[in-house]
């Protein structure tokens with residue numbers, strides 16, 4: 604498994620007590636598998652992504668990313684494993700306002716020490732893959748919300764990650780643009796053999812993923828797994 608989370612518990616301090624955000628959570632995602640995580644607000648979805656991205660260290664349990672057991676890894680080792688093996692796409696595109704689309708991607712390669720020539724080839728290849736070849740010199744304010752999100756996705760893939768973590772990629776987009784972004788993620792997942800986990804509230808995009816898991820009250824158990832057919836027949840969302 605390219606991403607594996609075993610029996611993870613994550614708590615946050617909450618006054619005199621602790622709040623359990625992940626309660627003995629297991630998750631396995633294989634190469635080329637596009638998994639969606641849905642569930643009510645506050646159920647622990649973003650916490651799950653943060654643990655998978657090694658941005659938060661769980662209280663207990665094991666996290667394995669691209670074959671590396673990161674449970675006991677030092678902060679420096681986690682940063683290196685994240686840089687080399689994980690792409691992260693956040694809800695809002697956090698692009699640097701002064702850089703063009705092409706430069707946003709080149710920065711990533713510079714950080715990882717890739718040669719400028721190889722980086723330029725890779726960046727242009729990715730801008731073509733996300734259908735932005737003609738926008739490489741545009742800065743974020745000259746791009747639409749959907750285009751900025753596509754730059755974000757291309758940037759996350761710059762260092763050829765094995766794991767792609769995506770948090771609510773369609774929240775700022777209308778339905779049609781949302782569908783296009785998730786279709787793009789589905790294609791990239793298959794073509795690049797990525798283990799992709801997408802947190803979403805957008806049930807309309809679920810037919811495009813391979814697997815849907817439900818998070819509820821900090822748990823993502825086998826019982827919480829539902830087929831897409833179940834979810835589409837009885838969508839949750841009331842009360843969210």
Ligand SMILES: Nc1ncnc2c1ncn2[C@@H]1O[C@H](COP(=O)(O)OP(=O)(O)OP(=O)(O)O)[C@@H](O)[C@H]1O
Pocket residue numbers: 615616622623624642643644645646647648649650651
């Ligand atoms: N830094 C923090 N400190 C304390 N509690 C936190 C922190 N971050 C999240 N929580 C709490 O942990 C629980 C899980 O939060 P999380 O953000 O993972 O949920 P979520 O399912 O992603 O929610 P949403 O769909 O609203 O984004 C919630 O009860 C939340 O209030």
